[in-house]
Amino acid sequence: xxxxxxxxxxxxxxxxxxxxxxxxxxxxxxxxxxxxxxxxxxxxxxxxxxxxxxxxxxxxxxxxxxxxxxxxxxxxxxxxxxxxxxxxxxxxxxxxxxxxxxxxxxxxxxxxxxxxxxxxxxxxxxxxxxxxxxxxxxxxxxxxxxxxxxxxxxxxxxxxxxxxxxxxxxxxxxxxxxxxxxxxxxxxxxxxxxxxxxxxxxxxxxxxxxxxxxxxxxxxxxxxxxxxxxxxxxxxxxxxxxxxxxxxxxxxxxxxxxxxxxxxxxxxxxxxxxxxxxxxxxxxxxxxxxxxxxxxxxxxxxxxxxxxxxxxxxxxxxxxxxxxxxxxxxxxxxxxxxxxxxx
Numbered sequence: 001x002x003x004x005x006x007x008x009x010x011x012x013x014x015x016x017x018x019x020x021x022x023x024x025x026x027x028x029x030x031x032x033x034x035x036x037x038x039x040x041x042x043x044x045x046x047x048x049x050x051x052x053x054x055x056x057x058x059x060x061x062x063x064x065x066x067x068x069x070x071x072x073x074x075x076x077x078x079x080x081x082x083x084x085x086x087x088x089x090x091x092x093x094x095x096x097x098x099x100x101x102x103x104x105x106x107x108x109x110x111x112x113x114x115x116x117x118x119x120x121x122x123x124x125x126x127x128x129x130x131x132x133x134x135x136x137x138x139x140x141x142x143x144x145x146x147x148x149x150x151x152x153x154x155x156x157x158x159x160x161x162x163x164x165x166x167x168x169x170x171x172x173x174x175x176x177x178x179x180x181x182x183x184x185x186x187x188x189x190x191x192x193x194x195x196x197x198x199x200x201x202x203x204x205x206x207x208x209x210x211x212x213x214x215x216x217x218x219x220x221x222x223x224x225x226x227x228x229x230x231x232x233x234x235x236x237x238x239x240x241x242x243x244x245x246x247x248x249x250x251x252x253x254x255x256x257x258x259x260x261x262x263x264x265x266x267x268x269x270x271x272x273x274x275x276x277x278x279x280x281x282x283x284x285x286x287x288x289x290x291x292x293x294x295x296x297x298x299x300x301x302x303x304x305x306x307x308x309x310x311x312x313x314x315x316x317x318x319x320x321x322x323x324x325x326x327x328x329x330x331x332x333x334x335x336x337x338x339x340x341x342x343x
Contacts (some may be wrong), residue, residue, distance in 0.1 A: 001137075007021070007071075007125075010211045017206070018051075019295075020196075027340050032132045035212050040288025041335070043265075047274075048334065049062040049327070051302070053341055055148070055177070055181060056181040056182070056183070056255075057120060057172060057284060059097070059099060059172045059174065059181050060184070061181055061182065061185045062093065062096070062097050062099075062129065062183075063101070063172070063185060064186075064191075064260055065093070065094070066091055066092065066093045066187075067091070067092040068090075068091055068166070068187040068189065069089060069091075069092070069189075070087065070089055070164075070189050070191065070227060071088040071089060071090055071227065072086075072087070072089075072227050072228075072229070072258070073085070073086070073087055073229070074086040074088075074138075074157075074228075074229040075089075075228065075229065075230050075231060076229070076231045076301060077219040078231050078232070078233065078303045078306075078308055078311070079303070079304075079306050079308075079311075080143075080306045080307055081142060081143055081144055082140060082141065082143060083141060083143060083149075084138065084141070085120050085122065085137075085138075085139060085141055086136070086138035086139075087122065087135075087136065087137045087138075087139075088118070088134070088283070089135045090132070090134055090135075090217035091127065091133050091134075091267065092131065092132055093129050093130070093131055094132060095128045095129070095131030095132065096119065096164050096176070097158060098129065098157065098174070098176075098231050099128070099129040099152060099172050099173060099174045099266045100123055100126060100127070100128050100129070100172065100173045100175075100178070100199075101126065101127045101128070101129070101170055101171075101172050101177065101183070101185070102126055102170050102171045102172070102173070103123065103124060103125050103182065104124050104168040104169060104170035104185060105121055105122070105124070105164045105168050106122050106123075106124045106167065106185065107120075107168060108120045108121070108122070108164060108166050109148070109164070109165055109167075110148075110151060110152060110162065110163070110164060110165075111163035111164060111165045112153055112162065112163055112169055113151060113155070115153060116155040116165070117145055117147075117148040117151075118144070118145065118148060118167050118177055119145060119148035119149040119151065119152040120141060120149070121141070121144070121226055122137055122139055122141070123139060124168065124170075124185070125137070125138070126135065127237065127288070128251035130337060135289065136267050136342050142226075145312065146222070146309065146310060149310045149312045149339075150309070150314055152164075152314045153310055153311060153327070154313070154314040154318075155169070155318045156191070156193055156194055156195070156226060156228060156314075157195070157196060157197075157314050157315065157317070158193065158194075158195075158196055158317070158318050159193035159282075160192070160193050160195050160302065161191065161192055161193055162190075162191060162193055163188055163189065163190050163191070163247070164188070164189050165186065165187065165188045165193055166185070166186070166187050166188075166214070167184070167186040167187075168184070168185050168186075169182065169184050169185075170182075171183065171184060171292060174177060174318065175244065176197045177217070179180065183331045189289065190226065191226060191228075192225050192226045193225070193226060193229065193313055194223075194225060194226055195225060196318055196319075196320050197216075197223065197320050198223070198270065199223045199260070200220060200221065200222050200320065200322050201221050201265055201322070202218040202219065202220050202221070202299075202322065202324055203218060203221065203280070203304060204218050205217070205218035205324065205325060205328075205330050206218065206328040206329060206331050206332075206333050208319060208333070208336065209307050209334060209335040211269065212269075212276070213247075213269060214269070214270045214271075214272050215267070215268070215269060215270070215280070216266075216267075216268040216269075216270050216324070217256050217265070217267050218266050218324075218328070218329075218331070219263055219266065220251060220263070220264050220266040220267060220322075221261050221262070221263055222256065222262045222263075222267075223259070223261070223262070224256050224257060224258050224260075225258075225261055226258060227258055227260070227262075228257065229256065229257045229258065230254075230255065230256045230257050230301035230311070231303065232251075232254040232255070232301055232303065232308070232311055233252075233301060233302055233304065234250070234251070234252045234253065234254070234301070234302050234303070235250070235251045235252075235254055235298065235300070235301045235311070235312075235315065236248055236250055236298075236299045236300045237249040237250075237251075237296040237297060237298055237315070238296065238297045239294055239295075239296060240290065240293075240295040240296075240297070241266060241274050241275065241278060242274070243302050244274055246270055246271040246274045246275065246294075247268060247269040247270045247271055248268065248269055248299065249266060249267070249268040249294075249296055250266070250268065251264045251265075251266060251269045252264070252265065252267075256282070266336060275292070276338060278292055278326075279292070279326065279327050279330075279338040280338050280339070280340060281340070281341060284327070284342060285327075285338065285339060285340035285341070286340055288329065289327060290325060290326055290327015290328050290329075290330070290331075290338075291323050291324065291326070291327070291328075292323070292324055292326050292327075293321050293322070293323050293324075294321070294322050294323075294324055295319040295320070295321050295322075296320045296321075297316055297319050297320070298311075298313070298314070298315020298316035298317075299312065299316065300312050319330075
């Protein structure tokens with residue numbers, strides 16, 4: 001191919017490329033209104049969808065993923081119609097959303113008891129979506145549903161574990177957006193129960209024999225496996241021996257705190273004849289060496305002169321068994337000793 005022919009080829013190639021550029025630019029100039037309309041439609045349709053649909057769903061999802069831990073629940077200033085409830089909680093999130101959850105009223109109820117009836121309604125403060133934060137609440141509340149509060153105390157007393165739900169409707173505000181979005185705060189917590197005070201024992205026991213009947217005293221060691229603190233006040237229990245009512249047990253000034261060794265002075269009146277008969281029967285006269293199981297069931301609870309049926313009825317819903325060294329205490333206190341009956 002000659003040099004002239006090559007020049008013609010190059011010239012032809014350059015001539016072919018130029019119209020393409022002019023065609024693209026020309027197309028954009030000709031249909032600019034269509035592109036502008038498309039952008040406007042995207043803004044008009046997509047942005048509201050994001051604001052009205054996507055963000056609320058994301059906010060609710062992040063709220064559902066947040067972890068609530070109950071570090072402590074304190075029931076104090078207990079009265080017949082009012083009570084102070086304090087919650088110490090920890091909230092953990094992934095910290096990826098910068099948002100504020102508005103204050104709300106939260107109902108607390110037993111998750112596994114239908115229908116769901118609130119035993120306490122508390123005002124939860126405004127919180128943020130920070131990765132870690134503590135939320136502490138203390139409020140003096142009216143007892144709006146006595147049965148629901150009694151049921152909570154009963155489940156707490158009788159079970160190894162049980163579930164409590166906190167639920168309330170509120171709003172979330174996302175940083176940079178003026179609109180507030182409705183969300184539901186709902187967390188179900190698994191709490192440790194008291195297991196009917198399993199493991200309770202009595203030390204420093206003594207028996208007096210006044211004319212009114214034997215009086216048994218000692219120091220009661222009561223475990224509290226839960227995170228709940230109770231101000232009970234003065235509690236009276238029915239005292240049963242082998243199914244027979246043999247007296248009453250009294251615990252005064254009771255504030256039961258979390259831990260394995262709450263100590264309270266125990267005072268009990270005991271009918272003499274049933275106890276002496278039991279001490280002469282097997283296995284108590286030989287195998288157990290005078291240690292006898294008594295069953296206690298709640299009778300009354302008073303605090304500062306006010307009856308607390310929500311505690312009394314819970315304590316009366318089930319029996320608590322306590323082994324008492326009646327034989328050894330009777331011998332140490334009076335010198336009396338009973339052998340097995342020959343009959």
